[in-house]
Amino acid sequence: MKLYEYLAKGILRQAGVPTAPGEVVDTPEQARAAAERIGPAAVKAQVLVGGRGKAGGIRFGNTPAEVEAAARAILGMDLKGYRVERLYVEGRLDIAQELYVSISTDRGARRPLVMASAKGGVEIEEVADEDIVRRHLDVEVGAWPYVGREVARSVGLEGAQAAAFADIVTRLYDVYRRYDAELVEINPLVVAPDGRLVAADARLNVDDAAAFRHPDLPVVEEGTELERRVRAIGLAYVELDGDIAVMANGAGMAMATLDAIQHYGGRPANFLDAGGGASVEPTAQALEVLVSMHPKVIFINIFGGITRCDDVARALLQVRASRGIPVPVVVRLVGTNEEEGVRLLREAGIEAFRDMGPAAEKAVALAGGRS
């Protein structure tokens, strides 16, 4: 779960990380009022996409009138598919240097990782490897001040600045732990002309699996409307841009099913994992979603381990009876209770496939073949 910049900033500020004064607004008039309190300001679209600046989502104003005009220009904008409905008006910073610092989870090392660079202000993946300092932490020890001091030296900081940087690293680690973060990032961490360090932009991504421990965090819904709808019924779903709707059981099988469609020249419309042991009801709900997508073909690929083939067949027949399925359905069905599942489908005039390859090939052919 990603948090909006203003929420991330609020959490950092609370943790003692220096930030510029800022206010959340959702009208140009509020932006003007905020600027009267704050002074020259940056007006920043609150959307969960990177590269807001380049896309026109950040503007500056020196007077309240300019800030209001900037807000008017940004509000309602479409930023990489997201409509801007909220702005963060933040005191404008003078910049001597831009640094980068983050704490994230290193999957391979299975440890938290501090990353820092003297070349901040651009996405970290665009920074050359030799310009990034990496320092793993031990979860049983944490980030003591010496870690921050060492990293500060490695990015070329000295004296009071190094001390301020070290302090920020310790506080970032506190936020990382307290909020079950996958990533907490300050980029850029601005060095002001007077030498102070200030967090100019911040990201805080919280582990979805730990959301139950943070009921106070506002849930920021991500993804398209359909993606949200399917996730609400508890299934993993990703929208793609093809015309063959897909359902499989298990994440790996669902991925492999998309790959098989692509292998035969077709285009999958979605990723849908109906679960490793789904029963009739959730499977029927998943199918209804596929029908509502108006695909050219629906492809169901089931290897019944825990999932029972007869349950899948019943779900399919239930949806067909209740709302109709106006497009061809290709079913591959093997595993637990296969005979019963295949028999139910055959009685309803559907011939199930035994093998995944030929089934995928058939689905692609029915969708109009190679595209």
Added chain:
Amino acid sequence: MAILVGSETRVVVQGITGNQGSFHTAQMLAYGTRVVAGTSPSRVGGREHGVPIFATVREAVEKEGANASVVFVPARFATDAALEAIDAGVGVLVLVPEHMPVQDTMAVLAFARRRGVTVVGPNTFGVLSTEGRCKMGIPPNHIYRPGPVGLVARSGTLSYEIAASLSAAGLGQTTAVGIGGDPVAGLTFVDVLERFEADPETRAVVMVGEIGGTAEEVAAEFIHRMTKPVVAYLAGRAAPPGKRMGHAGAIIERGRGTLESKRRALTEAGARVAEMPWEVAGLVREALGARAG
């Protein structure tokens, strides 16, 4: 022989009276697993499928000699269950639950390292040894046959698909191991490959990977040095970047974890990489034939 588990494995099921725990305990027993104890906050002193129920793992270890635990409690209680099992002195811990907080997993793994405990998962289908008739986890009993192939996978159902196709082709398995679909996991591909390389019964290894992270690339460095042939299938060719494909770990982030990078690394390491899951069995036969000739 088999790796990780075998006929000497005495299993305690944490959460034995829950829906999942109860169902899979019956399945594990049917497979031949020595399930010697279960834990549950309710029905202490009773039995589930004939297995005695205890309040704590420590009692299961002391009274029934449990030396391995499989966890079926809901994800938010799994951290506590895992730490309890490690502290009670089990040697192997299988974490089935999906959606354990990642920072909890890191803490569990750190504790396990200190105590010398092998952790499988989280978010795994578990481990199954054909020779030792031991299953800790959830894979369907009927698809595996004894044979020369070691199978290691991130994903459950996809590995069942491949195990079944191997069995159908007359290529049985020594052990099937699920390393799990989470971003941070206990056993890695390399840990399992090392064990298969050292296992005299295993003559070839099938590795089922997917997009996300760099575990397959790291595995490739080890495969370079292996004497046994490795056949790999990688899922997620059609996955767009930045989207989680069901598994928490299956995501291409900031340019890392792409299928192409994994395929290149594995191919360069000498592994045979199947384009599609149904090609795996043929490649294994070819690899074993080539080795014998």
